[in-house]
Amino acid sequence: MNEVRETLSKLVRLEEEEWLVLASCLHEESLPKKSPLLKEGEICTFIAFVSTGAFRYYFLKDGIEKVTSFFFSKDFVSDYSSFLSEKPSMHYIESISTSVVYKLYKKDLMLLYDKYKNIEKLGRLIAENLFLSVDKRLNAFLYLSPEERYKELMNRNPNLSQQVPQYMIASYLGVEPETISRIRKRNS
Amino acid sequence: MNEVRETLSKLVRLEEEEWLVLASCLHEESLPKKSPLLKEGEICTFIAFVSTGAFRYYFLKDGIEKVTSFFFSKDFVSDYSSFLSEKPSMHYIESISTSVVYKLYKKDLMLLYDKYKNIEKLGRLIAENLFLSVDKRLNAFLYLSPEERYKELMNRNPNLSQQVPQYMIASYLGVEPETISRIRKRNS
DNA sequence: GCTTTTTCTTGATTTGAGTCAACGAATTTT
DNA sequence: AAAATTCGTTGACTCAAATCAAGAAAAAGC
Numbered sequence: 001m002n003e004v005r006e007t008l009s010k011l012v013r014l015e016e017e018e019w020l021v022l023a024s025c026l027h028e029e030s031l032p033k034k035s036p037l038l039k040e041g042e043i044c045t046f047i048a049f050v051s052t053g054a055f056r057y058y059f060l061k062d063g064i065e066k067v068t069s070f071f072f073s074k075d076f077v078s079d080y081s082s083f084l085s086e087k088p089s090m091h092y093i094e095s096i097s098t099s100v101v102y103k104l105y106k107k108d109l110m111l112l113y114d115k116y117k118n119i120e121k122l123g124r125l126i127a128e129n130l131f132l133s134v135d136k137r138l139n140a141f142l143y144l145s146p147e148e149r150y151k152e153l154m155n156r157n158p159n160l161s162q163q164v165p166q167y168m169i170a171s172y173l174g175v176e177p178e179t180i181s182r183i184r185k186r187n188s
Numbered sequence: 189m190n191e192v193r194e195t196l197s198k199l200v201r202l203e204e205e206e207w208l209v210l211a212s213c214l215h216e217e218s219l220p221k222k223s224p225l226l227k228e229g230e231i232c233t234f235i236a237f238v239s240t241g242a243f244r245y246y247f248l249k250d251g252i253e254k255v256t257s258f259f260f261s262k263d264f265v266s267d268y269s270s271f272l273s274e275k276p277s278m279h280y281i282e283s284i285s286t287s288v289v290y291k292l293y294k295k296d297l298m299l300l301y302d303k304y305k306n307i308e309k310l311g312r313l314i315a316e317n318l319f320l321s322v323d324k325r326l327n328a329f330l331y332l333s334p335e336e337r338y339k340e341l342m343n344r345n346p347n348l349s350q351q352v353p354q355y356m357i358a359s360y361l362g363v364e365p366e367t368i369s370r371i372r373k374r375n376s
Numbered sequence: 377g378c379t380t381t382t383t384c385t386t387g388a389t390t391t392g393a394g395t396c397a398a399c400g401a402a403t404t405t406t
Numbered sequence: 407a408a409a410a411t412t413c414g415t416t417g418a419c420t421c422a423a424a425t426c427a428a429g430a431a432a433a434a435g436c
Contacts, residue, residue, distance in 0.1 A: 059331075061331065085320065113309070113312075117308065120308050124308060124311045124312035127319055128315045132273065134326055135269050136269075141362070142254065142362060165412090165413065165414090166413075167413070167414080174329070174330060176393075176395080178415080179392090179393060180414090181415050182416085184414095333422090334422090353384090354383075355382095363423070364424060364425080366424080369386080373385080377436100378436085379434100380434080381432105381433080381435085382431105382433070382434080383431080384430080384432085385430070385431085386427105386429085387427090387428090387429105388425105389425080390423105390425070390426090391422105392421105392423090393423100394419100394420080394421075395419080396418090397417090398415105398416090398417090399415085399416085400413105400414085401414070401415090402413070404411070405408105405409085406407105406410090
């Protein structure tokens with residue numbers, strides 16, 4: 001729980017009371033490997049802080065899993081689009097390994113937003129950060145070739161291939177596993 | 189100026205005082221056709237409300253203009269990434285037609301955020317909305333073929349081709365102008 | 377109006393990634 | 407440890423979009 005506080009404190013300085021009431025809204029949940037946190041068709045009603053473990057965020061296109069994101073320790077995992085719009089999610093979120101998360105439900109968060117100015121601010125900062133990360137990812141698709149995307153991803157996250165299988169990385173980069181294989185061969 | 193208020197009022201209910209102080213921070217600016225609002229290398233210090241006119245948001249890749257977005261009347265135009273991160277922009281923002289905007293500078297906005305809870309909330313809602321739109325666009329690249337992207341864009345914005353030349357639409361969809369030409373031929 | 381420039385279309389060719397398929401390598405299961 | 411399943415590599419082939427190039431059409435300028 002303290003990791004949550006630490007992570008949040010990098011964004012905003014919360015009053016003691018604000019933290020306590022926020023903490024009282026956090027629900028701990030443990031998941032074994034390959035457990036669903038969210039399924040297609042559900043409305044995502046939570047933001048979850050990843051304490052330990054890892055998650056993948058994917059959707060099915062013609063029965064094939066397309067990975068859109070990964071979430072690791074200290075990340076906030078959610079289908080933020082579904083969370084905001086309250087529309088059914090098109091995605092699955094599934095644990096890659098044994099995981100512990102702290103869930104914060106939207107109905108609680110909305111009350112906190114209204115009551116506590118610093119939590120409202122926290123909400124803005126979270127939204128801004130998420131904007132920055134989607135924007136960066138969109139730019140990678142607009143600006144870069146698959147090979148450039150792969151190199152940049154590996155540069156910024158050198159141990160990713162130890163954490164997730166290569167076919168998920170391929171999917172994340174919007175290419176087929178064979179393409180990653182060939183990129184690796186070319187650059188070795 | 190009243191259009192600004194109307195647009196904002198759809199997001200949050202501002203107190204009279206909040207609106208007045210916000211309005212006092214808006215700077216009107218008129219631009220002839222093809223004028224820059226932002227250039228590559230500059231830090232984007234503003235969010236501008238488009239009163240009349242249209243803008244294109246692009247970057248140069250090997251000297252070739254790649255259009256990332258369009259902004260029309262009632263949109264907020266900014267390099268929001270640069271605005272948030274305070275890093276130099278990689279983009280140009282240029283008027284497509286004669287335009288009038290109301291600029292709100294970051295230094296002013298930050299003070300407003302601190303002082304007025306509803307403006308802080310407005311900031312969150314703007315960030316959330318921008319997140320949703322980038323996320324949607326990213327999904328279009330992840331899920332859809334160029335042809336599907338084109339059809340969807342035209343569906344949602346039937347008069348876009350009257351407002352901007354086709355080569356900019358091509359660029360926006362991440363394809364070459366010839367491809368749009370061929371898609372149109374196929375579907376006629 | 378005509379001229380010039382910009383934008384759009386069409387064809388021929390190239391190319392990078394996808395698809396299909398087969399086969400090793402590595403994990404997991406029992 | 408052996409068997410089974412999953413994962414990664416490689417090759418042959420296909421295909422959709424990029425590239426190159428030449429004109430046609432439309433818009434802007436005079």
